[in-house]
Amino acid sequence: MTTIWFGVLGPLEVRAGGSRIGLNGPRQERALAALLLGAGAVATFDELVDAVWERPPATARRQVQDLVGRLRRDLTGAGAATDLITTRGSGYLLRPELAEIDAYGFEQLLAQARQEPDPLAAAKVYREALRLWRGEPLAGLGSPKLERAGRIWQERQLLAWEECLRAELSLPGVPDVTAELAALVERHPFREPLVDLLMRALDAAGRRPEALAAYHRLRLRLSEELGLDPGPRLQDRYAAMLHTDPAPPRSAAPTVPGPAQLPLDGHGFAGRGAELARLHALLPHDPDTATTVVAVIGTGGVGKTALAVHWAHRVAGRFPDGQLYVNLRGFDPSGTALAATDAVRGFLDALGVPADRIPADEQARVALYRSLLAGRRMLVLLDNARDAAQVRPLLPGSAGSMVLVTSRDRLAGLVAAEGAHPLALGVLTAPAAREVLARRLGSPRLAAEPEAVDEIVARCAGLPLALRVVAARAALQPDFPLRRIAADLADGGVLDALGADDWATDPRSVLSWSYRLLTDPAARLFRLLGLHPGPDWTLRAAAAVAGLPVDRTRRLTAELVGAHLVAEHQPGRYTCHDLLRAYAAELARTEPVDQRDAAQRRLLDHYLHTAFGADRLLLAGRRPIELASPEPGVPVHPFDDIEQAQTWLDAEHTVLVGAVSAAESWGLDRHARQLAWSLATFLQRRGYWRDWTATQEAAVRAARRLGDRAGQADTHRGLGRALALLGRHDEALAQLDSALVLFVELADPVGQTDTHLGMSWVRERQTRLAEAVAHARQALSLSMADGYARGQANALNSLGWYHTVLGEHEQALSYCEQSLALHRHGGDLRGQAEALDSAGYAQLRLGRHELAVASYGQALELFRRLGDRYLEAYMLDRIGDGHAEAGAAEQAAGSWRAALVILAELGHPDEAKTRQKLASP
Numbered sequence: 001m002t003t004i005w006f007g008v009l010g011p012l013e014v015r016a017g018g019s020r021i022g023l024n025g026p027r028q029e030r031a032l033a034a035l036l037l038g039a040g041a042v043a044t045f046d047e048l049v050d051a052v053w054e055r056p057p058a059t060a061r062r063q064v065q066d067l068v069g070r071l072r073r074d075l076t077g078a079g080a081a082t083d084l085i086t087t088r089g090s091g092y093l094l095r096p097e098l099a100e101i102d103a104y105g106f107e108q109l110l111a112q113a114r115q116e117p118d119p120l121a122a123a124k125v126y127r128e129a130l131r132l133w134r135g136e137p138l139a140g141l142g143s144p145k146l147e148r149a150g151r152i153w154q155e156r157q158l159l160a161w162e163e164c165l166r167a168e169l170s171l172p173g174v175p176d177v178t179a180e181l182a183a184l185v186e187r188h189p190f191r192e193p194l195v196d197l198l199m200r201a202l203d204a205a206g207r208r209p210e211a212l213a214a215y216h217r218l219r220l221r222l223s224e225e226l227g228l229d230p231g232p233r234l235q236d237r238y239a240a241m242l243h244t245d246p247a248p249p250r251s252a253a254p255t256v257p258g259p260a261q262l263p264l265d266g267h268g269f270a271g272r273g274a275e276l277a278r279l280h281a282l283l284p285h286d287p288d289t290a291t292t293v294v295a296v297i298g299t300g301g302v303g304k305t306a307l308a309v310h311w312a313h314r315v316a317g318r319f320p321d322g323q324l325y326v327n328l329r330g331f332d333p334s335g336t337a338l339a340a341t342d343a344v345r346g347f348l349d350a351l352g353v354p355a356d357r358i359p360a361d362e363q364a365r366v367a368l369y370r371s372l373l374a375g376r377r378m379l380v381l382l383d384n385a386r387d388a389a390q391v392r393p394l395l396p397g398s399a400g401s402m403v404l405v406t407s408r409d410r411l412a413g414l415v416a417a418e419g420a421h422p423l424a425l426g427v428l429t430a431p432a433a434r435e436v437l438a439r440r441l442g443s444p445r446l447a448a449e450p451e452a453v454d455e456i457v458a459r460c461a462g463l464p465l466a467l468r469v470v471a472a473r474a475a476l477q478p479d480f481p482l483r484r485i486a487a488d489l490a491d492g493g494v495l496d497a498l499g500a501d502d503w504a505t506d507p508r509s510v511l512s513w514s515y516r517l518l519t520d521p522a523a524r525l526f527r528l529l530g531l532h533p534g535p536d537w538t539l540r541a542a543a544a545v546a547g548l549p550v551d552r553t554r555r556l557t558a559e560l561v562g563a564h565l566v567a568e569h570q571p572g573r574y575t576c577h578d579l580l581r582a583y584a585a586e587l588a589r590t591e592p593v594d595q596r597d598a599a600q601r602r603l604l605d606h607y608l609h610t611a612f613g614a615d616r617l618l619l620a621g622r623r624p625i626e627l628a629s630p631e632p633g634v635p636v637h638p639f640d641d642i643e644q645a646q647t648w649l650d651a652e653h654t655v656l657v658g659a660v661s662a663a664e665s666w667g668l669d670r671h672a673r674q675l676a677w678s679l680a681t682f683l684q685r686r687g688y689w690r691d692w693t694a695t696q697e698a699a700v701r702a703a704r705r706l707g708d709r710a711g712q713a714d715t716h717r718g719l720g721r722a723l724a725l726l727g728r729h730d731e732a733l734a735q736l737d738s739a740l741v742l743f744v745e746l747a748d749p750v751g752q753t754d755t756h757l758g759m760s761w762v763r764e765r766q767t768r769l770a771e772a773v774a775h776a777r778q779a780l781s782l783s784m785a786d787g788y789a790r791g792q793a794n795a796l797n798s799l800g801w802y803h804t805v806l807g808e809h810e811q812a813l814s815y816c817e818q819s820l821a822l823h824r825h826g827g828d829l830r831g832q833a834e835a836l837d838s839a840g841y842a843q844l845r846l847g848r849h850e851l852a853v854a855s856y857g858q859a860l861e862l863f864r865r866l867g868d869r870y871l872e873a874y875m876l877d878r879i880g881d882g883h884a885e886a887g888a889a890e891q892a893a894g895s896w897r898a899a900l901v902i903l904a905e906l907g908h909p910d911e912a913k914t915r916q917k918l919a920s921p
Helices: 025-037 045-052 060-077 102-115 119-130 144-169 178-187 192-204 208-226 232-242 273-281 304-318 340-350 362-373 388-394 412-418 430-441 443-448 450-460 464-476 482-491 494-498 508-516 520-529 539-546 550-562 578-588 593-618 642-665 669-685 689-706 709-725 729-745 749-765 769-786 789-805 809-826 829-845 849-865 869-885 889-906 910-919
Strands: 004-007 013-016 042-044 085-088 091-094 292-297 323-327 379-385 402-407 421-424 567-570 573-575
Touching (some): 042 045, 060 085, 119 144, 144 192, 178 192, 208 232, 273 304, 273 421, 292 412, 304 379, 304 402, 340 362, 379 388, 430 443, 430 450, 464 482, 464 550, 520 550, 539 593, 642 669, 642 689, 729 749, 749 769, 749 789, 769 789, 829 869, 849 869, 869 910
Parallel strands (some): 323 379
Antiparallel strands (some): 085 091
């Protein structure tokens, strides 16, 4: 007889001997769930009917009999006891003593923990019980009755968490459970016992201000949303903290500096005394103060960003946890604003969250961002916002931080709903405008021609951008009389342009003065930079678009910087104000069509061939595509190692995604298709799955227009993988099916192998393990017949992992060892590390602890060579597990501590789990 395992504390699951048993449709799943929830008691026909149907048919009773009868046969056939489910009067009884039910085991462990007099022993049993949970109980069954039952079980889980953490907080030395509690409070913000425990944990860690802030967050939520106050117990906790001395701070793991993302403070900032004073007055002076939001609003070129950046640098020390900055590109000349979820992704990167831990779901991503900012004092600068909707997901949810938003929009919704403080920015006063000119040109020069200065100030109408452009022209011509510049401004009709309601609608007049003073080569470079699809560029990219050597381009770029048409906002990266970009783009349209087309091809060649070279380092064993040679003279960035390639891809991420879109809009379909291919590995590994989806969709369209069937097959496969990572499994399988049909028609066994592996991976994510195994076996058969070693190695590793999950560890180990040998022969370091990880897990399950630790150790060294810090920590953690199971507690603790140092540096959520292992006896 085989013991049947039933999983209720998560999606419904049934296993026999480690193998998953498939159920016959949702109705049988609902009937079984109802029997399991009432295990040990009779489930009546009426109760089963209510669980199976919301509106039962007339034949419901007979159908229930059929469902249970078939369920009995299936379970008995899998080895279950014949009397596991018995008929009792008006219903059925499932006997829990004849099976293993996670919910039943959970209840037994809770009862044991509650009877333990020793808090340490009790906490250990609670943790054992909580480890039984796999997710939302009975998720996705589509039955209101079962959904209500699931909510009851979730309440039991929360009670268990509270009892467990309460026991741990009573222990000597108090283990650090603040991260776990903060995450629980984020999910259940109105649950007062959790807030109470979080306050206790923070206070025990010497973080009393954060504990008080947690109380105020709850109080504010209760008041605003429910019209209530916190309960007496929580109020007493708060009062006690106010009137007692805090505990001394506990020693903690080394911390890394917070992000410092503010752009350079521009030279020559002047005026704005009243606005700076207003911003200072709005500074939060109390950590319990709700997040302050300030909206700096005004027309284009009025100096919103300059003010925000200048003030942010002055007060950065008031925000010890760091400063975050993003250009939301709300009024970008390309018309493409930065999606809020992509901005959040950038912040999570800056906060040290590893790519594999960043959720694909937008709401989960925002929740993680807000959780990381909880209890911190940070300054967040959101530059160039389109509207309030773009800003809202980027607002911290906790007290103590400050958000500065700049926008041409009035952001009325943000002011009304979020209580943002509006700061309308007008033009500079005449004295401030003179100060801008003086800082650029020197006071003696202004004093020599006061009437001309007055005329210039009047003609520029106090607009900072106009003043900077005019000052740049005067600085480039130190012997040129200022009265000539003033006369030119008057003759050019600048007053009319600057006096319009929105000066941004016609910037040409003032901008043209700097442009006209450029040498012809620099003017041509400026025009062609108007073709660039991204927010910034490097000298190599500028050289490519201009078709010039890099050294020559560097000198011309210096001329553009001197004319204030371009700024080096980061070392080696150049950008310009969006009005200047729009002006350059307009000028680019005046270029002869053949020259403009050639510049576009050169620019895309630079990005394509550089990205292709980076991809060859990231995944050396990937079957390459064939590229045409780049246009003559196009510079391609060289890379010595993976780290250099990854650094370049990270810096150019936004530009490269924009380049795929630009290639499609310019009709350069081959570039669009091949650039999307070259970005796939990077976008997948870094977790930019929406960008991967968007670029693959563009590549599919481009391949169709080209009539490139091989390209269509490859892009359908890539799109399928990207969609699967976003959880869109049915769409993913449709794309993979399309790819497989094409690869079969093309008689391409390599493509078929990789597509079957993709299908296998999607099926595993759907917990359809039998189908996952079938696809992996098909991939193995195809790759062996074709001699495709990398595909064979990947298929063997997949089969090894699946058989380990199924409990067939010896067979799994055989597959993993074959995979490892092939990966070693092919020199694929990541493939070797993954095979060693799978082998180590199988060895551990077989009780071969030393071999498991050795396998994990080899994987660790490979991940270190690849520079993957998270996977280095992951393997250290696994090595610790191996030592622990072998009874080598000291070695286990050493490995876990090493993992913890890295996880703490990364700010990774796994830090709490590893810390808990160290805290357990």
